[in-house]
Amino acid sequence: MTDHQSTYAIIGGGISGLSAAFYLQKEKPEASITVFESSARLGGVLKTVRHGDFLVESSADMFVTQPAAAIDLCKDLGIEGDLLQTQPVDDRAFIGLGKKMYPVPKGLSMMVPTLREPILESKLLSDEGKTRFLSEDQVEAANSPADESLKSFAVRRFGIEAYEKIIQPMVSGIYTADPDKLSMHATMQRFVDMEREHGSLITAMENNRDEGDRQASGARYGMFRAPASGMETLIESITTALPQVTFKTNTMVSSVAPKHNPARGVGWTVDKEFFNGVILATPAAAAATMVVETDPKLANALSGISTASSAIVVLGVSRADLKKDFRGYGIIYPHVDDGQVIALSFSSNKFAGRCKDDQVLIRCFIGGAMQSELVDLKDDQLLQIAIDQLNTSVGFKGDPIFTDVFRWKQCMPQYHLGHLDRVKEIEELVNGHRGLEIAGNSYWGVGVPACVASGKLAAERLI
């Protein structure tokens, strides 16, 4: 480091912190950058593991192309050509109720039915449930600007049956949240705007005539992308692109504090080391403990963002051991059915190269905000839950070729009612500290693209 070289610290080596490092280095190549990571490896929750012929994701297995930050990062890293789209096998998901499975009706854009026929033909809802679901355009619009929970919004617009059997399981798969607490403003503002501007979501979709929405069945699979060699490719490509950056793994930061250094100006100490600027790219609770001495009010606001835990049980099985040759992307399970599984995701149906053709790779999601106690079950108990669910839904005999269990404790931020106000307060308090920025999945979105965008923005603001 030279006397006049700017020095920056990024705390947290997940995709948010590494994106911040990448864009900081790109914009200011002469800067000296250090990434502090408490664990032994970089990547945070993103981790790809190989088990023989199986390529297994421990958490995220794809990202979406909108918002564009993640795909833009891949372009900047020169790995865009390595990205896979989903396989056109049976490109839809199913809803599991009892021993039966029902396809997610075509034309469903998250919660909005854009086509009538598939709903009318579906055996998932009762006749009353269908009528109520499809008559959303007759429901008077609410005029309140106040935040509303997903459950309240969805039941009000579409009725309890569509909420319980379709909307709740679809949203739980994404946010692993309690829909009674999940903020519409923070997670699905698009639908709030539709109600306000068009009086109804069905009407808004008809007016916009988005063909993508009409072809959808729940998720927009055309927007899914995954690196051929797994999500950890993102992490490896970033670190390879940053030979000048210092990565300090196994280094838990306990505090950051403003400091005036006579030789190097105003800046921050990270534990005892001086830097001109700092980006806190850890979960909000960890950021809170680091700033509590400096700014208790900021620490308090950061601590207000709660988290949920979940577990992923991985089953690598022989295709011949499945009773049905299930080719869909996955099965989601409504909470109202009292089961223990949130979803079964058929990774090898979604993306090519996840195992051999005569094998199937399945990931079973358990826990989340609604059943977080399940995450503490023993591995063999979690395994049994996953195998039983696979057997009930698809039919499974024999033993898996391999299994694995990943627990993600307090890793999924919960965007509860009032989240946007809390984040605004955090932003204002952070703005009061020159040379301090925040990034990460706690604030502006939990998906990988939002995390990349947060890291990039923090880097731009810092310089």
Ligand SMILES: Cc1cc2nc3c(=O)[nH]c(=O)nc-3n(C[C@H](O)[C@H](O)[C@H](O)COP(=O)(O)OP(=O)(O)OC[C@H]3O[C@@H](n4cnc5c(N)ncnc54)[C@H](O)[C@@H]3O)c2cc1C
């Ligand atoms: C099970 C699961 C499935 C998911 N599936 C998808 C998906 O399919 N698609 C998608 O887009 N998103 C998905 N997500 C969300 C997405 O993967 C995450 O939101 C994102 O990877 C979080 O990145 P991050 O860098 O903000 O946080 P993290 O990955 O949590 O990284 C934060 C880092 O900070 C470190 N740290 C914490 N405290 C300190 C400290 N005091 N000092 C130093 N370091 C510290 C931690 O060790 C960690 O490495 C999923 C998440 C989970 C958990």
